[in-house]
Each structure stands twice: as C-alpha cells, then as structure tokens.
C-alpha cells in the first residue's frame with residue numbers, strides 16, 4: 690500500500706521537524722517519496738541531521754529556518770519555498786511548545802508564548818499557503834493538536850486552549866477549502882515518547898499510563914504513520930476530522 694513512490698513528486702513542509710514527532714513525520718513522508726522541507730526554529734544542527742538521515746535513505750530534503758509564531762517570517766518562508774519548488778502539496782503544522790503551570794501561577798508571557806507558537810503559528814503558515822493550495826486545487830493540511838485540546842488537562846490551560854483552538858481552526862479551514870478538494874485534518878496525540886514528555890515528572894507520566902486503555906506511552910511512529918495516511922491519496926475523502934492517536938485515552 691505505502692512504498693517509496695506513494696508521495697512521489699509531492700512537496701511537504703513540516704514545521705518543528707528538527708526533533709521528536711516532527712522529525713518522525715519528516716522521515717515517514719520522505720520515505721514515501723516526498724521532498725521534505727524540514728522547518729526548525731532554534732535547532733539548526735538537529736534539522737540538518739534530519740536532512741542527512743533522509744539523504745542517507747535516498748530521499749530528498751532541505752532545512753528551512755523560521756519561527757512559526759512570526760507572521761512576517763512565515764510569509765518569507767512560504768515565498769522562498771514557492772520560488773524554489775513552485776508549490777506545497779502537504780503542510781504539517783507540528784511545531785509546538787509547553788509552558789505548564791496551574792492557572793494561579795501561569796504568567797501572561799507563558800500563556801501568550803504557547804498560544805503564539807501552537808495556534809497562531811499554524812494560522813501563519815496556512816494563511817500564507819492557502820492561495821497556493823487553491824491555485825493547485827489539491828493539497829493536504831495536517832495540524833498536530835493534542836488529547837489535551839480534546840479533553841482539557843489540569844496544569845495545561847494555555848496548551849489545552851491552543852490545541853482546542855487548533856481543532857476549531859482545522860474545521861473552519863476544512864470548510865473553506867473543501868470546494869477545491871483540499872483536505873484539512875487534525876491529529877490529536879496522547880502521551881508520545883519525545884523530549885516534550887521526557888521533561889515531565891516521572892510520577893505524572895506513570896499516572897498517565899494508568900489512564901491509557903492500551904497501557905503504553907505512544908511512539909513517534911504511531912503519529913507519523915497516521916500523518917502519512919492523511920497526507921496520501923488514501924485519505925482523499927477525509928476532511929475536518931480530528932484523529933485521536935492516544936491509545937484510547939479520550940474514549
């Protein structure tokens with residue numbers, strides 16, 4: 690079903706692809722033949738490593754630095770990509786941060802930073818790319834939300850709000866772009882083993898495990914494989930959906 694030709698000729702932009710889930714998504718898309726633009730903000734070397742890994746497996750990729758929370762920088766990134774490649778077929782809004790705290794202790798800065806990266810960042814890339822998607826009359830946009838955006842989570846009011854907002858953004862833009870065959874979906878991961886979850890206290894992670902029906906923390910590939918499916922022609926009749934990849938946490 691999926692092989693090195695599935696996404697042949699497709700151009701994919703993955704935000705926050707220097708590590709974690711974004712890296713896994715970049716590798717999966719490139720493994721199926723897409724040319725992948727590996728976006729990073731601070732971790733240039735790690736993004737270059739991802740590009741090198743893709744080249745080693747015979748794929749095509751390039752790094753592209755940009756802080757997705759910066760509207761003008763996103764406009765410039767899109768301009769550069771379109772000038773060089775002429776189009777983007779697959780956009781994965783994966784870049785995200787956490788600044789966890791209870792609302793009593795949460796600073797305004799931590800609230801704004803999380804909303805600006807996780808929610809406005811996705812708006813920025815979609816806003817600047819929409820014209821090009823419409824012109825091509827095709828495309829796949831996949832926004833990485835979170836189980837926290839679906840269920841809420843104590844200590845993550847800013848993060849949950851950003852990820853729930855991303856679901857609203859996904860559904861609205863799916864409606865706006867559907868007449869041109871462009872599919873816009875969200876993936877809502879549960880707890881996935883990355884640096885983001887490694888930063889969490891062990892007790893919290895162990896407690897979380899108890900609430901996962903499938904009884905394990907997810908792997909990056911669990912998310913990457915779902916994104917791969919949504920990015921492919923096998924998902925041409927799916928739009929405006931939230932796919933929870935969370936071991937059953939949100940049942």
Ligand code: NAP
Nearest residue numbers: 705707709710729730731732756757784785835881883885
């Ligand atoms: P991670 O390991 O912390 O990686 C985050 C990535 O986002 C990095 O590549 C980072 O790039 C990039 N990034 C952060 N701010 C950015 C900005 N302003 N502009 C561009 N890139 C930026 O996180 P992860 O666990 O892989 O999470 C990836 C996505 O999945 C996030 O949206 C997260 O909310 C979501 N998610 C994760 C989990 C989980 O359990 N891990 C669960 C649910 C949802 P630089 O290092 O270059 O800045």
